Amino acid sequence: MKLNNTVVCPPLYWRLFSVWYRHMRVYTKNIFSNGLPPFLEPLLFLAGVGLGLGTYITQSMEGLSYLEFLGTGLLVTAAMFTASFECSFGTFIRLEFDKVYDGMLASPLTVNNLIVGEIIWAGTKGLFFSFAVLCILAVFGVIHLPYSLLAPLVGFLTGVMFAVISMLITSFVRVINQLNFFFTGFISPMFFFSGVVFPTSNLPNYIQPLVEIVPLTHCVRLVRAVCANHYQMIHLWDLFYIAVFILVVGFFAVRRLRKRMVN
Amino acid sequence: MTEKIIIVKNVSKTFPKVVAVNNLSFEVEAQTCFGCLGPNGAGKSTMMKIIYGKCTRDEKPASQMSIFGYDPKDCELEIKSLSGVVPQDNNLDDELNLIQNLMIYSKFYNIPARLARERIAYLLDFLELSEKANSRITELSGGMKRRLVIARALLNNPRLLILDEPTTGLDPQVRHLIWDKLRLLKKEGTTILLTTHYMEEAFQICDTVMIxxxxxxxxxxxxxxxxxxxxxxxxxxxxxxxALQDKLKENMQEQVRIDKSQQVTRLFSNDFEYLKTIAGSMESSNYYLRQTNLEDVFLKATGRGLSETQ
Incomplete structure (x- = not known):
């Protein structure tokens, strides 16, 4: 007894786009306060390292000057931080405080659309933050164009990767402050132990397997390969790791978050 | 025969600690306003959410649901495409102005931008918000926010409008305005399903009320x-x-029903003159003689005491 057989629901790609569009509009509404810091942060880093710390480090790292070594690493850490914040604190606030999802889920969107759209948005933010770092690095001649123009794509993958893991963590969180553990226990160590600040090859052997497990390691290796335009078999492994990580963690993140949104 | 927009049969919903909806059945006819009344925790909101897929109903016992012929279990998108929902909380994007808020939702419904702008202008006018079109959400009063959420729910020209406590916490002017708009929508063919605590609201706009x-x-x-x-x-x-204690004990029970709460004694009767005679012996500040209203029915049906979920 269908009363109206001509209901046209928006197609899948559109539903994902509309969620992405929502986040983009809210983010770009304060373009100055949201858009400027991503450019300022690498600038400060470069000043600190280039004028200060870097002058003490004369040894080259993996064949790169320290400034270039750290700079290329920042391309992905910037993406990591922004995506992690967006999909932990951001997601939690939308879920529990602002009740944004309650309204969105009353429109023709499924929970899966909503979460996947948000993950794609976090990837986009990763891309943008990566791009901002790239601009600064290029302006100061730290890295070389045009190959490194592809680096923001790695930023996108990094963003998606940290979006899914952050969402999975958020799905367990009952009180927002618990997220602090995620940042001090997971994200911050990632910054130091995945080859961004110093090469991991010199770490003791028994730590090496651990380094391979850490997600950011693969992003860092990939982005350096992109910037140098020098690819090896190991980078296929990195891509494979990233793809599997996104699919597996993403699957559980969606499943667990759905239970928080539809009960 | 009038078409049934909503058919709910034997639906239950159990949360880990509480049975929110217990074997509930009801039907809503097209172009009518159906009101769900009940104390907090009665399961009204949960029932609304089950209808548009925000909650899932229990698998067992066997139940049946049809909204425009669709079962929310399998066809949430179709139902949501045909409906508009006003949730209990105003979840507007504070960073954006009114038009931008509505534009974002028009994207969810895949309304072309030009059409959306026309529709938004119409709806802002309909809910008397045109003057505030470019204001930030934080500058709006509670009543304006509520009206904007209603406008948002109307973006897709819904055939079914679901409102969860649309006027809670609003002043009488706004409430009356919203009632007027809802009456108008009903006249234009929209079916309305709402929950409310206000008996007055149910009495004013609902064709059918379920307590x-x-x-x-x-x-x-x-x-x-x-x-x-x-x-x-x-x-x-x-x-x-x-002073009435003696009388209350005597023969009065045959003519009146007595309902005592902590501070107030209420005598219910169909015999106005009789109640007036009783009242006549008291000071005028001590009593209030009036017609009964839906609130009395509500309290009679659901009890005066508070349950633990309230």
Missing amino acids: MHKGQRIIEGPPRDLLANNIEKYVLEILDAG
């Missing part, structure tokens, strides 16, 4: 019938019934 308690339907019917069939016509409310 819920602990997840179950207590009574259902047109508001006037509920009044006529379930409660005496008049009530005499007495603040200090001390």
